[in-house]
Amino acid sequence: MGGDRGRLTGPAEQVAPGLLGALLVAGPVSVRLTEVEAYAGEADPGSHAFRGRTPRNAVMFGPPGHAYVYFSYGMHWCLNVVTGPEGAASAVLLRGAEVVEGIEVARERRPGAPDRDLCRGPARLTRALGVSGEHGGLDLLDGRSPLRLVLPGAPAGAVRTGPRVGVAGEGAATPWRFWLDGEPTVSAYRPAVRRARAGGSPP
DNA sequence: ACGCCGATGTCCT
DNA sequence: GGACATCGGCGTT
Numbered sequence: 001m002g003g004d005r006g007r008l009t010g011p012a013e014q015v016a017p018g019l020l021g022a023l024l025v026a027g028p029v030s031v032r033l034t035e036v037e038a039y040a041g042e043a044d045p046g047s048h049a050f051r052g053r054t055p056r057n058a059v060m061f062g063p064p065g066h067a068y069v070y071f072s073y074g075m076h077w078c079l080n081v082v083t084g085p086e087g088a089a090s091a092v093l094l095r096g097a098e099v100v101e102g103i104e105v106a107r108e109r110r111p112g113a114p115d116r117d118l119c120r121g122p123a124r125l126t127r128a129l130g131v132s133g134e135h136g137g138l139d140l141l142d143g144r145s146p147l148r149l150v151l152p153g154a155p156a157g158a159v160r161t162g163p164r165v166g167v168a169g170e171g172a173a174t175p176w177r178f179w180l181d182g183e184p185t186v187s188a189y190r191p192a193v194r195r196a197r198a199g200g201s202p203p
Numbered sequence: 204a205c206g207c208c209g210a211t212g213t214c215c216t
Numbered sequence: 217g218g219a220c221a222t223c224g225g226c227g228t229t
Contacts, residue, residue, distance in 0.1 A: 037222065046222075058214060073223050074210035093222055123223050166222050190223085190228085 004141050004151050008083045012038035012090035015083040017178045019092055021156025025040035025148040026103035026129040027189035031119050033098030035179040037164045037187045039080070039133040041089045044108045046164060046171030059137050060089045067147060069126075075134045076123035081140060081149060095122045095165070095177070098185045105130075156180055168192035 009016055016038040024031050039047040048057045048070065059068045060082055068080040068091050084090035084188055097119040099106050106118045106128040119125040126132065131147060140149035158181035165187065172192065179186040 039222075048222075051214080051221085054214070071212060074212075074221090076221095076223050078222060091222095095222085121224070163224070171221050192222095 005063075005065045005151075007079065007151055008141075009085055010083070011159055012040040012053075012083045012088075012092055013174070013176045014093045015090075017159045017161075018151070018155075019081065019094075019149075019153035020159060020178060020180050023150040023152075024094065024097065024129065025101070025150065026131060028105045029099065029127065029129050029147065030101035032100050032123070033094060033097045034183040035094075037095055038083075038176040039091050039093065040176070041084065042091065044126070044171060045169055046107060046167035046174075047089070047091075049091075053089070057089070060091050062137075065139060065141040065149070067135050067140055069131065069133055072077040072123070077126040078083045079126050079129075079131050079135070081085070085180055093122055096120050096179065096183070097125055097185045098183065099128065114186045118185075120167040120185050122140055158182075162189065166192045174192035 004168055007018060012057060016036045019033055019036050022033045042049050044050060053061050056070060059066055063086045064083050066082045070078055071080060080091035080093045082091050099118050105187050110118050110128050118128045136148050138145050138147050160179055160181050161175045162177050163175055164177045
C-alpha cells in the first residue's frame with residue numbers, strides 16, 4: 001500500500017488539511033500541526049515552483065514526504081512537506097503548531113516568547129524545532145530521520161480555510177490556508193505587500 | 204492596530 | 217546589478 005506516503009500523494013490543496021493534527025518530531029521537541037498552506041506546482045503563481053525548477057526548489061519536484069526547507073529574508077528558515085506524485089512540484093508550508101513534548105528546549109530556542117507563540121508562524125516553528133537548511137531533502141516518513149512526520153489517525157477537528165499569507169496577485173484568490181478552528185497557535189493573517197515595480201508606477 | 208526595518212540567498216535582467 | 221523574499225521583532229499609536 002501507499003501508506004502515509006499515499007496520503008501525501010494528490011493535489012496539495014486536498015492533502016494539506018489532512019496534515020492538521022499531525023505530529024512533527026525533531027529530537028526532543030514534538031509539535032502538533034495547527035496551520036498549513038498548500039502550494040500547488042508550476043501552475044500556482046504563489047509557489048516557488050512557478051518559474052520552473054531551480055537548485056533551490058529541486059526537492060519540490062521529487063517524491064512526496066520529503067522536506068523542502070528554504071531560507072528567507074536573510075534570517076528565517078521555513079519548512080514544507082513535499083506532496084503530490086513525483087514531478088508535481090507541490091508542497092505544504094507548515095505555519096503553526098502546538099508544542100506537545102520538549103517544551104523546555106523550545107523555550108530556550110525562543111527566549112521571551114509566550115508558550116502559544118513558540119511555533120506560531122512558519123519561521124518561529126523552525127526555530128523552536130531547531131530546523132534549518134541541513135534538514136532540506138530529508139524523508140520525513142523514514143523512522144530513522146532526525147525530522148519525522150506522523151500523520152493523524154483520525155481527522156483532527158473543525159478545519160477553517162482562508163487566503164494564504166504573503167501571497168499577492170492571482171495566487172491570493174485561492175483559499176489554500178488551512179487551520180484548526182479555535183487553536184491559539186494559529187498565526188495572524190497578514191496581507192501580502194504589493195511592492196512598486198521598477199520601471200514605472202501609476203501616478 | 205500599524206509601520207519600519209533587518210541581513211542575505213536566489214533568481215531575473 | 218538589483219529586486220525581493222511562503223517573515224518576525226520591536227517600536228509607536
